[in-house]
Amino acid sequence: MIDLHFSPTPNGQKITIALEELGLSHRLIAYDIFAGDQHSSELGAINPNHKLPAIVDHEPSFGGAPHAVFESAAILQYLAEKTGKLLPKSPRARSDALQWLIWQAACLGPMSGQASHFIRYAPVHIDYAIERYSREQARLLAVLERRLAKSEFIGGEEYSIADIAIWPSRAAAADMGFDMTAYPHTGRWLLAIGQRPAVQRGRTAERAMPEKYSRARVDLTSGEWNHMFSPRAGENPAFLNSGNEISTSVDTSAGPKSQENQ
């Protein structure tokens, strides 16, 4: 049995889709990240980074105590290795798939996350940040489009965890009305993978993104903003207390200017 600590976002859906594809029995433990559930000490014991998703495998194939895994790409790789599925067997093809898995975790995910933050959540509008991250996201989406122009799947000839790592966020963007006409190969790939029954099961019912998570602009209460974006007490890196100053022209200390102070 696998416990999946989950919030209904594209990162969480990577894992629900993989678990469905692999037919692994699991228990979903739902978190409301806007309410700050992710800051619990229980999650901290599983994921020291206090983010979702994370899993605990109660029957690891290497035996012994239950095994916790955090970071969605590491979870995908763990599940693929546990089952011997969703990663090519040939070393060359496997290396290709892993490169794209890491590319999502190191490039596309973080840059899209920052673009989304400044467009959708930031309490102040900062043109420079929006342009910087949107432009980098667009460049990365063009990299993806070129890859899919010459390869059926992202890793190569086989459907793999590299596809599962990238598909949920592109599907969410398409659902939100992102214009796919400039990305025909990505559109072809999106449709093909979206038809897989396991993928459909992995993002329906309690695994589906609530409407709030997919708004073009999300105006959070100051309480919600603090749960998501303010440094938590006790988590400030040492340099914050070492006399070094973080220079910013924007005062975000109070979160969004809101009537509601929680």
Ligand SMILES: N[C@@H](CCC(=O)N[C@@H](CS)C(=O)NCC(=O)O)C(=O)O
């Ligand atoms: N690189 C991480 C990203 C995890 C992440 O940012 N998770 C979000 C939900 S999609 C979260 O837990 N947000 C709550 C917070 O930042 O406090 C992964 O791929 O697992």
